Every structure is written in C-alpha cells, then in structure tokens.
Amino acid sequence: MNDFKSLKPISVYSTKQAVDDGFLILVDQKVSQEAGIRHPVYLTRAVWDKYVEVPKGMEGHQDQDGRLWDALFMFAFFARRESSSQLLFKLLVQLPDAGDWEQNEKVAERSNRLLREVILKAVVTARDFDDPSPAIFIMKPFED
Incomplete structure (x- = not known):
C-alpha cells in the first residue's frame, strides 16, 4: 500500500514566486475592494500586458x-x-x-474594429500551496 503522506513534491512553484518572477500581477487590494471583491486578485502577465496596459497610440484616450x-x-x-x-x-x-487577434476575442461592433469582446477566465482557489485562504486568478481561457 502506498503511503501518500510520506511523498514529497518534486517541485513547487509558489504564487509568491510567480509574482516575484513577473508571471502574476497582484492587484492592489484597495482597488479590488472598491470593485466589490473581497479576496486578493492576481492577473496573469498575458492578461495584464494585453488588456490592462494601454496600447501604443491609445494613451490619450x-x-x-x-x-x-x-x-x-x-x-x-x-x-x-x-x-x-x-x-x-x-x-x-x-x-x-x-x-x-486571439481565440478569446471577437469584434464587439461591426462598425468599430478597435472594440473587442474578450472572454477571460477566473478561478477561485487557494492563494498558495501553503496558504489555503481564497484568492482569485484571472487569466485567458486557455491558460492554467
């Protein structure tokens, strides 16, 4: 019989490490609370870079x-x-x-190709492997 309690993980990549490495962005909790969100929110770098950062040429708008x-x-x-x-x-x-264009995007209005309807995925799970408190991770639908 296998004793799973004695097994040690081969490797662990923590949420904190992902933030430190820049793969996850922790949203300022004041901002997320103003939006009515009680738990910490993390965005993947891909979501941040494409949908939060202002694209070149749109800075004034x-x-x-x-x-x-x-x-x-x-x-x-x-x-x-x-x-x-x-x-x-x-x-x-x-x-x-x-x-x-990516598979999670489509034109929102036929008359305006600059406006995209984007589908994102949110997962509520433990904040980290050693912190079971809930956190929200927002990503593109095909990210894990």
Whole structure:
C-alpha cells in the first residue's frame, strides 16, 4: 500500500514566486475592494500586458487604472451570478487592429474594429500551496 503522506513534491512553484518572477500581477487590494471583491486578485502577465496596459497610440484616450477597473468590475459583475469556483466572463476592450487577434476575442461592433469582446477566465482557489485562504486568478481561457 502506498503511503501518500510520506511523498514529497518534486517541485513547487509558489504564487509568491510567480509574482516575484513577473508571471502574476497582484492587484492592489484597495482597488479590488472598491470593485466589490473581497479576496486578493492576481492577473496573469498575458492578461495584464494585453488588456490592462494601454496600447501604443491609445494613451490619450485611456489609462491603465481605467482598464484595470473595467476588468475587475466585469469579473465582480459576473461572479455575483455564479456559484462555481471557475467562471468565464466578458470584457470590452479597445485595442489597435494590428492583426494580433486571439481565440478569446471577437469584434464587439461591426462598425468599430478597435472594440473587442474578450472572454477571460477566473478561478477561485487557494492563494498558495501553503496558504489555503481564497484568492482569485484571472487569466485567458486557455491558460492554467
């Protein structure tokens, strides 16, 4: 019989390490609480770079804080209707039409190719392997 309690993990990559390495971005808790979110929120680098950072050429029309707020607000809006620990939610984002469309994006309005409807995934799980308190991880649908 296997004694699983005596098994040691081969490798552990913690949430803290992922933040330190830049693969996860921890959202300022004041900002997430203003959006009605009680638990810590992490965004993957891919989500941050594409949907929160203001793209070149759009600096005068948008700002990073507003784009972050939109993502958090839309998560909170959809999460209120969901009881699962995982959900897909929609977000409207302005992005240049530079041929970098991804499978989770589509044109939101036929008359405006700069406005994309984006699907993101949120997972509520333990904050870290040694911290069972809940945290929210927002990512692209095909990320883990």
